[in-house]
Amino acid sequence: MARANHRSNNRRNGAGRTGPAGTGIVRTGVDKEAIQQAVVTILRAIGESPEREGLVETPRRIADMYEELFRGMHEDPTELLTTGFEEEKHKEMVIVKDIPFASLCEHHLMPFHGAAHVGYIPQGRIVGISKIARVVETLARRPQVQERLTSQIADLLMDGLRARGAAVIIEATHLCMTIRGVKKPGSRVVTSATRGIFRENPSTRAEFLSLVKPSGR
Numbered sequence: 001m002a003r004a005n006h007r008s009n010n011r012r013n014g015a016g017r018t019g020p021a022g023t024g025i026v027r028t029g030v031d032k033e034a035i036q037q038a039v040v041t042i043l044r045a046i047g048e049s050p051e052r053e054g055l056v057e058t059p060r061r062i063a064d065m066y067e068e069l070f071r072g073m074h075e076d077p078t079e080l081l082t083t084g085f086e087e088e089k090h091k092e093m094v095i096v097k098d099i100p101f102a103s104l105c106e107h108h109l110m111p112f113h114g115a116a117h118v119g120y121i122p123q124g125r126i127v128g129i130s131k132i133a134r135v136v137e138t139l140a141r142r143p144q145v146q147e148r149l150t151s152q153i154a155d156l157l158m159d160g161l162r163a164r165g166a167a168v169i170i171e172a173t174h175l176c177m178t179i180r181g182v183k184k185p186g187s188r189v190v191t192s193a194t195r196g197i198f199r200e201n202p203s204t205r206a207e208f209l210s211l212v213k214p215s216g217r
């Protein structure tokens with residue numbers, strides 16, 4: 001019970017990065033204390049001594065890193081689109097190309113990273129370009145699979161902006177494919193999702209593809 005109280009107190013005051021001593025609960029909702037203990041367990045399990053000089057700070061570093069990499073778990077990307085503005089005149093395609101992102105695959109918790117190309121056709125409502133990039137980042141900062149990340153971005157644009165259509169292409173390299181298992185360095189995975197008019201109208205889709213086509217490759 002005491003622990004539950006600590007959590008709610010910490011939520012309420014909302015200040016500072018760390019919770020009350022010993023709880024390890026932070027505002028981001030990531031339990032860093034539990035992550036540190038888990039890393040110590042893994043180090044022991046592989047035959048290492050977590051007390052060794054080079055490893056002493058490793059559990060803390062990994063906890064800090066996971067807090068950053070999984071920040072999107074506790075953020076709602078739909079909020080990013082509420083800052084959109086009404087713009088009746090612009091009904092043409094908007095494309096944001098080459099949005100860099102990094103995520104962790106949920107099967108191995110290993111990084112996959114690359115670029116997202118995002119397009120939509122507004123229907124009276126547009127959003128700042130930087131918000132599109134933040135949508136990608138927020139959804140990437142969770143345990144993910146590339147296919148789901150791709151559709152989630154497209155669905156969010158459709159719902160959040162009431163767009164006429166949305167299209168997303170993601171190209172990424174998966175470390176779990178390039179350094180282990182099938183070991184195919186350099187291979188990239190390409191996924192795409194189309195919604196609304198991009199799905200219904202082949203020429204709209206073709207326009208999008210021609211505009212995001214990588215230059216000079």
Ligand SMILES: [Zn+2]
Pocket residue numbers: 105106107108109110174176177
């Ligand atoms: Zn994987």
